[in-house]
Amino acid sequence: MQNINHFVHAYRIAPWRIQRQWIGNTLLVVVGFAMVAALYLYVTARAAIAGREIQDLTASTRISQQASADLQTRFAALTSTSVMEERALALGFEPIKPGRMEYIVVAGYMPPQPVILSNGPQSGLRAPSIPPEYNQSLLDWMDEQVHSPYVRGGLQQ
Amino acid sequence: MRQQYAWRSKFLMSVLGLLAFLVVVQIVRIQNSEEAAIFRQRALNYATESKTFYPDRGNIYDRNGHLLAGNKTVYEVGVNLNDVKDANAIAMTLSVQLGVDYAETLNNIINPPIPDLVYLVITKSASVEDAVALQQLQLTMQEQAPAGTSGSLTGLEFTAHPQRDYPEGALASNIIGFVNRAGRGYFGVEEKYNDLLAGNPVQVLVPTDPNKAEDIPHIPDGTNLVLTINRDLQAAAEETLDGALFTYGAQGGTIIVMNPRNGEVLAMAVTPRMDLNRFWDYEVVYQNASEFNRAISVPYEPGSVTKILTMAAALDSGTVSPTTTFLDTGSILIGGVTIKNWNEEAWGLQDMTGCLQHSLNVCMAWISTQMGTQTFYGYMNRFGLGHLTNIDMAGESAGRLKVPGDEDWYPVDLGTNAFGQGVASTPIQLLAAASSIANDGRMISPHILYSMLREDRQYNASAQYAGAPISSETARTLSNMLATSLENEASLALVSGYRMAGKTGTAQIPMPYGYYDSTRTNASFIGWGPVDDPQFMIYVWLESPSSSIWGSETAAPVFSEMAQKTVILLNVPPDSVRQQLVLK
Numbered sequence: 110m111q112n113i114n115h116f117v118h119a120y121r122i123a124p125w126r127i128q129r130q131w132i133g134n135t136l137l138v139v140v141g142f143a144m145v146a147a148l149y150l151y152v153t154a155r156a157a158i159a160g161r162e163i164q165d166l167t168a169s170t171r172i173s174q175q176a177s178a179d180l181q182t183r184f185a186a187l188t189s190t191s192v193m194e195e196r197a198l199a200l201g202f203e204p205i206k207p208g209r210m211e212y213i214v215v216a217g218y219m220p221p222q223p224v225i226l227s228n229g230p231q232s233g234l235r236a237p238s239i240p241p242e243y244n245q246s247l248l249d250w251m252d253e254q255v256h257s258p259y260v261r262g263g264l265q266q
Numbered sequence: 267m268r269q270q271y272a273w274r275s276k277f278l279m280s281v282l283g284l285l286a287f288l289v290v291v292q293i294v295r296i297q298n299s300e301e302a303a304i305f306r307q308r309a310l311n312y313a314t315e316s317k318t319f320y321p322d323r324g325n326i327y328d329r330n331g332h333l334l335a336g337n338k339t340v341y342e343v344g345v346n347l348n349d350v351k352d353a354n355a356i357a358m359t360l361s362v363q364l365g366v367d368y369a370e371t372l373n374n375i376i377n378p379p380i381p382d383l384v385y386l387v388i389t390k391s392a393s394v395e396d397a398v399a400l401q402q403l404q405l406t407m408q409e410q411a412p413a414g415t416s417g418s419l420t421g422l423e424f425t426a427h428p429q430r431d432y433p434e435g436a437l438a439s440n441i442i443g444f445v446n447r448a449g450r451g452y453f454g455v456e457e458k459y460n461d462l463l464a465g466n467p468v469q470v471l472v473p474t475d476p477n478k479a480e481d482i483p484h485i486p487d488g489t490n491l492v493l494t495i496n497r498d499l500q501a502a503a504e505e506t507l508d509g510a511l512f513t514y515g516a517q518g519g520t521i522i523v524m525n526p527r528n529g530e531v532l533a534m535a536v537t538p539r540m541d542l543n544r545f546w547d548y549e550v551v552y553q554n555a556s557e558f559n560r561a562i563s564v565p566y567e568p569g570s571v572t573k574i575l576t577m578a579a580a581l582d583s584g585t586v587s588p589t590t591t592f593l594d595t596g597s598i599l600i601g602g603v604t605i606k607n608w609n610e611e612a613w614g615l616q617d618m619t620g621c622l623q624h625s626l627n628v629c630m631a632w633i634s635t636q637m638g639t640q641t642f643y644g645y646m647n648r649f650g651l652g653h654l655t656n657i658d659m660a661g662e663s664a665g666r667l668k669v670p671g672d673e674d675w676y677p678v679d680l681g682t683n684a685f686g687q688g689v690a691s692t693p694i695q696l697l698a699a700a701s702s703i704a705n706d707g708r709m710i711s712p713h714i715l716y717s718m719l720r721e722d723r724q725y726n727a728s729a730q731y732a733g734a735p736i737s738s739e740t741a742r743t744l745s746n747m748l749a750t751s752l753e754n755e756a757s758l759a760l761v762s763g764y765r766m767a768g769k770t771g772t773a774q775i776p777m778p779y780g781y782y783d784s785t786r787t788n789a790s791f792i793g794w795g796p797v798d799d800p801q802f803m804i805y806v807w808l809e810s811p812s813s814s815i816w817g818s819e820t821a822a823p824v825f826s827e828m829a830q831k832t833v834i835l836l837n838v839p840p841d842s843v844r845q846q847l848v849l850k
Contacts, residue, residue: 175428177392178322178337185333185433190501207763207830212839214847220837224331224492224718227724 147248156246278288314471321465322428324488326442328497329530329716335442335456335542338431341397341424345375345386353417354540355407359419360388363400367510385423390447397424432542439498440536440559441493441659441714444545452545453558455491455714457660462489462718490719494530499523502831503535511537511822515812516789520561520693520829522805526701526794528729529710531657532802532836536560545562555661562657565665565690566807569773570608570625570817571792572686574700577622579645580633582736588747598628601677605631608772623751625770631681640682643669646683648735650709655732657694657712665691686773696792697805698732701743704767704803706738706796749797759793759822761829763840767800768825770794770817775810786810789817796841802832815830 120126186192245253296302326335332402343364345356359371366388374386401424408417429443443454451460465488503521511519519666523533536559540551556563580586596612598605605611607627613620621629634642647653652667667689668675682688691699694712702709711730718725748767752759761769773791774782789811794803804825811820832838839847 137336174322175339175426178428179339181325181333182336182338182431182433185336188332189434190437190497191435194501205834207761207833207840210834212843212847219329222496223329224327225724226327226331226492226719227722 145247152247272553281649312474316469317472318467318469319483319485320449320467321485322429322487323445323449324463324465324490324719324721326463327490327492328438328495328500329492329532330497331492332497333433334438334493334497336431336433337428339394339426340390340429341392341394341426342390343388343392343397343400344423344425345388346421346423347375347384347386348421349377349416350421351416352420355418358421359400359403359422363396363403364389364392364598391429392424397426400424400651406739430542434497434815435543436539436541437497437504438495438534439539439542440561441495441500441531441534442542443558443660444542444548446545451659452548453555454659455493458658459489459491464488486721487552491715492719492724493714494525494532494716495534495714496532496835499832499835500533500535502537502835503533503828506824506828506831507535507537510806510808510820514789514808514820514824516810516820518560520805520807520810521824522561522693522697522803523828524697524701524712524803524805526704526710526800526803529698529701529712530716530729530784531712531714532715532832534559534561545769556663557660559659560693560807561805562655562659562662562692564696565663565692565695566788566809567687567689567773567776568691568790568807569686569771569788570627571696571700571771571790572689572691573622573625573630574703574744574748574792575646575649575651575768576630576633576642576684577618577747578649578736578740579642580637580702581618581744582740583637583645584638586618586633586639588743591615591617591620592626592629592632594626594628596619596628598631599680600631600635600681601679603678603681605678605681611737618813619751619754620748622747622769623755625685627685630684633824634680634684639670641681642684643667646689648709648733649702650695650732651689651691651699653695655698655712658715662694663692665689665695667691686771693790693805693807697803699735700792700794701803702735703741704800705741705749707734707736707741709733709735743792745797745800747769750795752793755818757822758818759791759825759829761795761826761833763842764795764829764838765797765831765841766793766795766829767797768822770822772815772817785815787815789815789821791817791821793829794823796830796838796844798841799844801838802829802836804828804832810824821827 184221241253322337325333325337327332343360350356353372353375357368357375359365360371360518361368368686371388379387391684400419400422404419404422405415407419411417432439432442432444441454443452443456443458445451445456449464451457451463454669456463465486467486468483470483503523507519508519510516518537519535520537521535522531524531538551538557540547552558577586581588593615594607594613596607596610605627608625613624613626613629616624616626616629620626621633637645646667646670652665652669654662654664656662667683668679679688698709698712701712709732711732713727713730715727717727745767748769749765752766752768757768757770758767759770769792771788772791773788775782775786775788777783787808787810789808791806792803794800806828808817808820808822808824814820833840838844
């Protein structure tokens with residue numbers, strides 16, 4: 110029993126034990142910082158990638174809109190009055206004279222009305238705003254959590 | 267021994283500590299210096315980039331959805347003079363692909379027109395096909411170049427940008443107007459609705475840090491416009507007008523087709539016209555701005571077409587009735603001036619229909635004197651003479667109606683104004699005024715905009731009325747008188763199968779110092795049909811026709827031709843068929 114007490118006492122006053130404790134605590138702090146830094150780096154990288162993807166999507170949307178406008182004007186040119194008239198004449202059609210027209214009664218016929226180009230309101234198709242997870246750094250998030258009114262005691266009660 | 271060296275360690279530690287402290291002090295000092303504030307501000311300036319997002323200019327369609335004005339991608343092709351390796355190859359390639367002058371291009375690359383020029387613009391509007399071909403060629407030359415060297419087309423640069431495009435070319439050019447390279451609309455609808463079409467540019471501060479990617483604000487495109495014109499009818503009107511100018515040797519002309527019920531302009535053809543895709547030719551085609559759309563911008567003395575307004579006023583005020591007779595002696599003295607008929611002959615006893623049918627100046631002058639100045643000019647004012655119709659196109663002219671009290675008004679004007687002399691009106695003004703006769707007494711405001719499309723919503727323009735200068739009974743009575751006068755005269759304006767109302771006009775052209783040119787005239791015709799249910803009005807104006815000076819021999823047949831095309835394109839069946847359909 111005395112030997113055990115002596116061993117415990119010797120262990121407690123051993124200088125290398127104090128050193129190991131210091132080393133252990135220091136490593137703990139370093140690892141903690143490393144983990145936070147890694148997490149921060151990960152979130153930042155994801156936000157950067159998301160940001161670039163958004164910019165790419167915006168650019169491709171713009172390109173698609175331009176391509177659509179190009180195709181629309183090209184189609185209009187291909188179906189312009191002069192072109193259609195030439196095609197009709199080439200196919201053997203000729204302008205009709207009033208006396209050669211025959212009118213017949215068609216039940217339910219409605220004369221053509223001016224064009225309606227609107228699809229109506231489509232508010233649901235608009236892209237939602239980017240959620241804060243994609244553009245908020247860890248520090249921003251922590252700052253928001255600290256300063257958020259929901260964390261304050263007054264509002265929690 | 268340990269004690270001996272301890273002080274050295276302490277000294278070294280103190281020195282290092284002092285150095286560290288000084289470093290920290292210096293860091294803090296630098297951080298808070300004035301220079302640091304400048305650098306921080308510079309960093310902030312580079313942290314965001316100011317970008318202006320321009321919405322796409324709105325499209326313009328005809329009433330059936332055919333595109334009249336849209337946008338297409340074109341390329342600015344330029345040469346970065348600092349990167350040029352082979353000026354000869356670049357000049358040759360551009361000459362072949364874009365058709366630019368080889369020698370001039372080569373000279374500009376070797377000897378830039380401006381000292382220290384680094385970027386030479388070759389063209390601002392190369393087509394996509396040309397740009398892609400040049401880029402492909404540039405790539406091929408780069409691949410064929412020896413390793414580590416640049417290709418012979420190095421220095422060519424391409425920048426895509428949108429440009430206004432008019433698929434129909436010159437069709438309805440006077441109505442549409444054009445957009446210059448700066449994006450501003452000129453003339454017609456492009457100018458009148460420039461703000462709506464162009465939309466609102468939005469300036470945004472975009473962070474350069476990709477971590478701070480932000481939502482680009484929603485930028486609505488420019489408003490799309492749907493016009494009231496019918497593309498096919500417009501083409502028919504232009505074809506008819508061009509044919510008329512050739513056939514009758516006229517120097518210029520106008521044809522307008524309008525719906526008298528709601529004021530929708532269905533076609534408005536004028537000469538000259540220009541290919542809107544070559545808007546830079548404007549100064550070559552036109553001498554002055556008013557020529558761009560004579561139908562609304564050029565007032566002229568219309569002559570006898572004004573008689574229908576005089577007769578409408580006289581009937582409505584009760585001054586005359588259709589059966590009122592007038593003994594035409596061939597002349598009448600008003601304000602000390604003798605007024606004669608167009609052929610300087612006496613036509614004897616005439617009723618009011620006869621006065622219209624034979625287009626008797628003396629009769630009309632007599633009617634206006636019977637009405638008196640107050641009544642006559644009151645009606646002319648309500649018909650809108652001398653006032654803008656406010657048609658929604660840029661450049662409208664109000665014309666001129668002299669009234670008692672004006673310095674240049676003389677008593678004889680009461681007589682001459684009654685048959686369209688001494689009064690200046692635009693074709694659209696006369697059409698608007700006459701719409702009250704075709705539309706049961708209600709005068710409409712002519713307009714060109716059918717609807718606007720913005721944010722997926724379509725807003726239709728409603729018809730605007732400009733008062734009711736005459737009663738519906740007067741309007742119907744006068745329409746029948748005009749139709750009868752055309753039938754009695756066996757006018758060239760008649761259209762087989764359709765009863766039309768209308769009136770010719772032949773007006774001498776005023777010269778400086780108050781004289782009239784005895785050799786040149788303005789020939790006009792205004793008409794509408796079918797008389798019992800008017801669905802279109804047509805105005806024809808031929809300037810200085812050389813084959814005949816008379817409107818009855820030039821403008822009247824043009825009206826007939828245009829009316830025949832109109833009834834086909836608007837699906838208006840002949841009167842007999844239509845009346846059978848009504849009976850069923």
